[in-house]
Amino acid sequence: MDRLVIRGGRRIEGSVQVRGAKNAALPQIAAALLSFERLELGNVPEVTDVDTMLALMGEFGMVATRGSGRALALDAREARNAVAPYDMVRRMRASILVLAPLLTRFGSARVSMPGGCAIGARPIDLHLKALDALGAEIDIEAGYIQARTKNGGLRGGRVVLTTPSVGATETALMAATLARGETEILNAARDPEVCDLALCLTAMGAHIQGAGTHRMLVQGVDALHNARHDLLTDRIEAGTYAVAAAITGGNLEILGAHLEHLGSVGAVLESTGTQIWPTDRGLMVVRSGPLQAIDVVTEPYPGFPTDLQAQFMALMTIASGASVIRETVYESRFMHVPELGRLGANISLQGSTALVRGVERLHGAEVMATDLRASVSLVLAALVAEGETTINRVYHLDRGYESLDRKLVQCGADIRRVAE
Numbered sequence: 001m002d003r004l005v006i007r008g009g010r011r012i013e014g015s016v017q018v019r020g021a022k023n024a025a026l027p028q029i030a031a032a033l034l035s036f037e038r039l040e041l042g043n044v045p046e047v048t049d050v051d052t053m054l055a056l057m058g059e060f061g062m063v064a065t066r067g068s069g070r071a072l073a074l075d076a077r078e079a080r081n082a083v084a085p086y087d088m089v090r091r092m093r094a095s096i097l098v099l100a101p102l103l104t105r106f107g108s109a110r111v112s113m114p115g116g117c118a119i120g121a122r123p124i125d126l127h128l129k130a131l132d133a134l135g136a137e138i139d140i141e142a143g144y145i146q147a148r149t150k151n152g153g154l155r156g157g158r159v160v161l162t163t164p165s166v167g168a169t170e171t172a173l174m175a176a177t178l179a180r181g182e183t184e185i186l187n188a189a190r191d192p193e194v195c196d197l198a199l200c201l202t203a204m205g206a207h208i209q210g211a212g213t214h215r216m217l218v219q220g221v222d223a224l225h226n227a228r229h230d231l232l233t234d235r236i237e238a239g240t241y242a243v244a245a246a247i248t249g250g251n252l253e254i255l256g257a258h259l260e261h262l263g264s265v266g267a268v269l270e271s272t273g274t275q276i277w278p279t280d281r282g283l284m285v286v287r288s289g290p291l292q293a294i295d296v297v298t299e300p301y302p303g304f305p306t307d308l309q310a311q312f313m314a315l316m317t318i319a320s321g322a323s324v325i326r327e328t329v330y331e332s333r334f335m336h337v338p339e340l341g342r343l344g345a346n347i348s349l350q351g352s353t354a355l356v357r358g359v360e361r362l363h364g365a366e367v368m369a370t371d372l373r374a375s376v377s378l379v380l381a382a383l384v385a386e387g388e389t390t391i392n393r394v395y396h397l398d399r400g401y402e403s404l405d406r407k408l409v410q411c412g413a414d415i416r417r418v419a420e
């Protein structure tokens with residue numbers, strides 16, 4: 001298990017390239033199972049969650065070939081129905097995204113229930129309700145979801161999501177593409193990654209309207225065909241680098257980033273005293289003045305993303321004043337709080353609300369990464385902590401950030417990766 005040793009106090013400056021979004025790659029790799037023809041994806045990030053998804057696809061006989069420039073060719077011509085085992089689904093919850101494509105293609109699917117997670121209970125009831133609305137028969141047996149279609153396949157229906165779940169919207173969308181007739185998805189998630197899945201499916205021949213709105217309409221087609229699609233860039237990776245520039249009082253151009261994909265994040269950063277503006281190549285982020293504390297509430301897109309909450313909290317630990325951070329998407333995504341405390345942060349937690357009182361300085365310590373975004377918040381805090389910080393269990397980081405330590409080093413950080 002690698003660890004990172006970070007010596008704080010250097011500004012993050014220069015430019016950094018963001019890659020395709022992990023959370024766009026995962027559903028689109030699963031969607032390749034819907035087709036008897038090839039799907040070529042471009043800009044696929046080299047992160048271990050993508051490797052895990054490809055390993056899962058291997059169980060179903062999908063052939064994945066990586067080409068140059070982060071191209072990925074997916075060939076599911078010889079796909080076979082197989083079980084999505086507990087061991088894989090437990091490791092990566094996004095594995096649940098294979099349920100709809102398997103059910104659509106084979107008329108039945110057996111996928112493990114994911115179980116608990118470090119950031120919240122994360123139930124999958126909305127995925128199952130969406131499939132039920134399209135006529136699937138679903139049973140839970142011994143920790144496995146057993147889904148079947150009746151009367152020759154799924155049929156269009158009305159899917160009403162009680163909360164705009166990203167994954168459940170993606171499940172409904174994938175199932176609806178080949179269902180008979182029209183599907184309406186209400187209270188759909190509007191996230192850029194959902195829109196990107198819709199673009200990919202459309203390139204494959206699906207008929208989808210309303211992506212990016214609360215109401216999506218899908219007209220089922222008989223089959224999908226070969227397609228090529230470049231993934232949109234990772235807004236959470238971009239937001240993380242923006243915080244790296246902001247926390248160190250740096251000056252960074254984030255290549256490939258799009259301000260419009262960041263939702264409310266741009267305005268929030270501006271309120272902290274960080275300037276952020278679009279350039280021809282991406283986004284420029286500069287902080288030269290003092291850092292101000294401001295409050296945030298995480299919300300579904302386009303609200304402030306939960307996937308940037310930990311990074312933003314790291315930023316607030318050294319801001320002037322106090323910041324209230326309320327997490328509304330997950331009930332317990334605060335594993336980074338005690339670890340930030342080890343670096344000298346002053347944070348008190350009450351239920352799903354954190355009160356962060358800015359301190360003059362953080363100091364280096366040994367800390368533990370607990371999940372992807374918690375880990376990166378520790379890296380960000382370590383960039384400004386006095387002395388040396390050691391972050392253990394950084395495999396969490398590698399799940400979703402391509403070469404984070406190398407990229408930060410290129411922008412001036414002092415980081416060593418120590419292999420064990």
Ligand code: EPU
Pocket residue numbers: 022023024026094120121122123124125126127128163164165166167168189193305306307329330331372373400
């Ligand atoms: N929810 C339910 N029932 C469901 C599905 C979701 O109650 O059937 C609840 C969840 O428990 C959660 C909320 O709805 O409280 C939102 O969950 P959502 O389904 O939107 O999340 P997801 O699809 O499981 C994706 C990202 C997450 C990101 C969330 C929210 C992928 C592969 N994962 O998860 O990314 O936090 O959307 O934006 O797209 C990450 O990258 O670090 C990460 C955790």
